[in-house]
Amino acid sequence: MGGSEALPPPLTKEEEQYLLERLPSGDPSVRSMLIERNLRLVVYIARKFENTGVNIEDLVSIGTIGLIKAVNTFDPSKKIKLATYASRCIENEILMYLRRNNKLRAEVSLDEPLNVDWDGNELLLSDVLGTDSDTIYRNLEDEVDRELLYDALDKLSERERTIMELRFGLGTGQEMTQKDVADLLGISQSYISRLEKRILKRLQREFNKMM
Amino acid sequence: MREMAELEELWSAASPSNGCIICGRVGQDGMRVFGQLICHACEREIVQTDVEDEAYRRYVEQMKLIWLSVLSL
Numbered sequence: 658m659g660g661s662e663a664l665p666p667p668l669t670k671e672e673e674q675y676l677l678e679r680l681p682s683g684d685p686s687v688r689s690m691l692i693e694r695n696l697r698l699v700v701y702i703a704r705k706f707e708n709t710g711v712n713i714e715d716l717v718s719i720g721t722i723g724l725i726k727a728v729n730t731f732d733p734s735k736k737i738k739l740a741t742y743a744s745r746c747i748e749n750e751i752l753m754y755l756r757r758n759n760k761l762r763a764e765v766s767l768d769e770p771l772n773v774d775w776d777g778n779e780l781l782l783s784d785v786l787g788t789d790s791d792t793i794y795r796n797l798e799d800e801v802d803r804e805l806l807y808d809a810l811d812k813l814s815e816r817e818r819t820i821m822e823l824r825f826g827l828g829t830g831q832e833m834t835q836k837d838v839a840d841l842l843g844i845s846q847s848y849i850s851r852l853e854k855r856i857l858k859r860l861q862r863e864f865n866k867m868m
Numbered sequence: 869m870r871e872m873a874e875l876e877e878l879w880s881a882a883s884p885s886n887g888c889i890i891c892g893r894v895g896q897d898g899m900r901v902f903g904q905l906i907c908h909a910c911e912r913e914i915v916q917t918d919v920e921d922e923a924y925r926r927y928v929e930q931m932k933l934i935w936l937s938v939l940s941l
Contacts, residue, residue: 663938663939664938685897685898685899685900685908686899686900688899688911689899689900689901692899692901693901693902696938714932714935715928717931717935718927718928718929718931718932718935719928719931721931721934721935722914722917722927722928722931725906725911725914725915726914726915729911729915730915750919753918753919754919756919757919757920
């Protein structure tokens with residue numbers, strides 16, 4: 658599937674205008690015609706997602722659902738072309754499906770066997786996940802990291818330290834965007850971005866010296 | 869022989885019937901896309917459906933009948 662040779666040609670401007678004028682009447686044959694004559698769009702967009710691991714038959718079907726939604730929700734009074742609106746709906750439908758698929762693939766079970774030894778004992782994911790004693794170590798490590806970070810921050814100028822504190826919410830726990838920090842300090846966002854990169858590099862050097 | 873049977877099955881699925889391709893109910897009003905009927909109620913359901921819905925996979929499968937119709941034209 659995926660060949661668009663068998664599909665009818667796209668609507669001419671006049672044909673589309675004629676049908677769109679009749680779309681609000683709710684006549685199902687108008688919607689059918691708009692769907693059939695825009696199916697090429699579905700094939701065209703579906704092909705762009707062929708490298709995602711989802712087969713083309715599914716992509717085209719999902720795109721068709723997007724097209725049905727588009728024709729049903731299109732508002733001819735808005736100054737936007739049906740093809741533009743439908744393309745957005747078809748693409749969005751496929752993207753939503755892919756996102757959901759990726760989410761499902763990322764989920765793993767705690768009872769997932771990671772390995773089986775010679776005696777047939779399974780090593781489960783839950784066996785190697787953090788335990789209570791682990792969390793104590795983790796807190797300790799966090800504390801050491803924090804101390805190292807503050808030592809490194811002391812090596813920065815006051816202005817650099819302020820930027821880092823605001824950006825990463827050091828002390829307050831409230832991170833700010835580059836734009837917010839730029840507005841607050843009255844400097845441009847691109848300047849903050851450059852400074853940030855430079856400061857992070859410096860911090861990294863300070864860290865390396867300490868470790 | 870098995871291939872032939874599969875082809876016949878495919879062909880009969882692709883041949884438009886009076887039943888809605890989604891719910892299978894016969895005699896419903898709706899729209900026909902390449903001869904395949906989608907009844908009003910199912911069309912509304914499709915418009916409101918989300919990829920997370922349980923019925924979504926079925927809609928995707930049933931849409932393939934429209935494409936079988938296109939290819940058999």
